[in-house]
Amino acid sequence: MNSKIKRKYSLTFLVLAILLALGGTGWYINNQIGKLNSGDERNEAYSKYSYYSSVIDEFISPKEIVSYPEQTTGGNAGFWRFFKTSPNAPQFELPKHVLTKRDFPEVPSSYAAYWLGHSTAIIELDGYRILIDPVFKNAGPLPIIARRMSVSPLRREDIPAIDIILITHDHYDHLEAETIKFLANKNIQFIAPLAVGARLQGWGVPKNKITELGWDQTITHGSLRVTACPTVHYSGRSYNDRNKTLWVSYVIKGEKKNLYWSGDTGYGEHFKEIGRKYGPFDLAFMEIDAWNKGWPNTHLFPEQVIQACQDIDAALLFPIHFSTFDLALHRWDESISVVADMASQNNIEIVTPIMGEKVIPGITQTTNWWIPQ
Template sequence: MKRKYSLSFIAIVILLALGVTGCYVNNQIGKLKSSDEREGVYSKYSYYSPAKDEFISPKEIISNPEQTTGGNPGFLRFFKTSPNAPEFELPKQVLTKSDFPEVPSTYAAYWLGHSTAIIELDGYRILIDPVFGNAGPLPIIAKRMSVSPLQREELPAIDIVIITHDHYDHLETETIKFLADKNIQFIVPLAVGARLEGWGVPKSKVTELAWHQTTTHGSLNITATPTVHYSGRSYNDKNKTLWASYVIKGEEKNLYWSGDTGYGEHFKEIGRKYGPFDLAFMEIDAWNKGWPNTHLFPEQVIKACQEIDAALLFPIHFSTFDLALHPWDESIGMVADLATQNNIKIVTPIMGEKVIPGTTPTTKWWKPQ
């Protein structure tokens, strides 16, 4: 009889644990508008398919699992420590609120690892793709290879949050909840607003942008532009939300933020319509022959910079998560060498370091000293 009760107790505990985990994951995924709502709002855009209830990439996303460099270990690899992680803690400038000026600079940038950064422009402070923890719906999934130089609780006053798309390594539930009641304008691609609203951000604070649509904030003009990519946070919501790159134009500086993207004709189009650029923040990592047009290969980073007419390259999207089965420093080493060979100026700060791009000297910190 005791054994029967023990087994019943264990079963109840397991069911409760599964229920709690399910609720937690569901909250991490976030909400979406219904398909009828999406169709009614987004069907006017050529890159939305009412029939499939999906947004469409400018180029079809290709997957060649049999060509995956480094093998194809599947999703389970995200539960393990990456064999491509650095064997030492990467250099960083640890930041707290007191390290930021009360009034944001006219022009400065802080790279916080992967695709998270703070840009100060015209006296406004912009936070992009804020992720301070791991990159999955559970804390044990897609662990960071290097601790963030800034914790979300130490964020300074933020004027604008920009989200490129809803993948976990770009949109973090707990950070949005933390920022939800602050006096912040949230700028997101089409359909991502429902995610934020579900986590407590008032609808009045959220601006959804279609590609080539612009919103303003004081002297800043912020325009969403196309990328070759996709979206989704669970097995059944792929491409239900849009993804974007951004043009951020101030009084004197014109900046480009690539978001996640494969190579495509959109770079030439962006260069023609919005260039030249004083600075381009370009993703450089997570490329693999198994998914040949989901992210930029190193030589494509250089080509894209040339096509958008960028005076200075600021590499992002590397050294934090192992998303593509190659050594953590491979991409930055290749891109830096290619930039030199092609006479492209590059700024490579350590995480957390404040730089005035084009003025502050930076080093090849990823190389052994």
């Protein structure tokens, strides 16, 4: 075979390899994005809700989400930053208690919590085990996008027996396709916002295991009452599916404890309304990070975290949504430092476990672990 023919075959092989790689990557990303209901199904299912517009086929936030790129602080907010190592990441591995299945009691306790980083947590209440927004790897459709600043204290393979999974919305830092696939065939009740069920079904969760909730809708599971509530936010996993699914916070009421899980939210009057309808709360898991002047009502600023706790009448604050992904161009420990100080100034009790630490909120003593010793 002469050199000309060899070059031709080599070029053909290279082109085929590139096409296969692109095709494989495209298939992988499409699978990570997940499925949605068809337009007719959506209109029939959701048009009865005042916060859904059949005209534009979108769910509507209680307050319009605004963006001011010229006011963005902290550096370049472009998407390509998520491919790089964050300059705001800690220079050391954050403290954590590494967990395996053996660390969880066979029968869940009456009241305990394990924060696993960002917005992923396990709550034990009334002998049931609840897993919320399970994300154990990165926060994007490819492994190289939005990598964690600190590894999870629990491997996906070591997740203990779970009774309920709560999903607040479909952003990648709250809904991980591989984890849903891993748990799809287990005896778990999945509770998710309206239209998120199609994503779960596409990843293998049987339809009869999924309950979709709109705002102020409730489902019971044994002694637990789970109610979805409004937040000021948005949804989407690709460039063309913004607000095609709903986003929620949750009230989790047991026999003796009443808990609030904020999900992602900007500040708004919905907090006072939630407090009026469902409060007071023994504990509020409240997002504290990813705020920026460039997107002023997508997440809570530190002072708004404090105000929200007061609005809902929460006895105890459990900060979440921080120290794991650099979403807002500020130092990894800035949010927790400011929120902890402001909580002290406002006489709000705060519980701040290291990742993976089992705590009984209000009883277990926690530390300011983010402050260098």
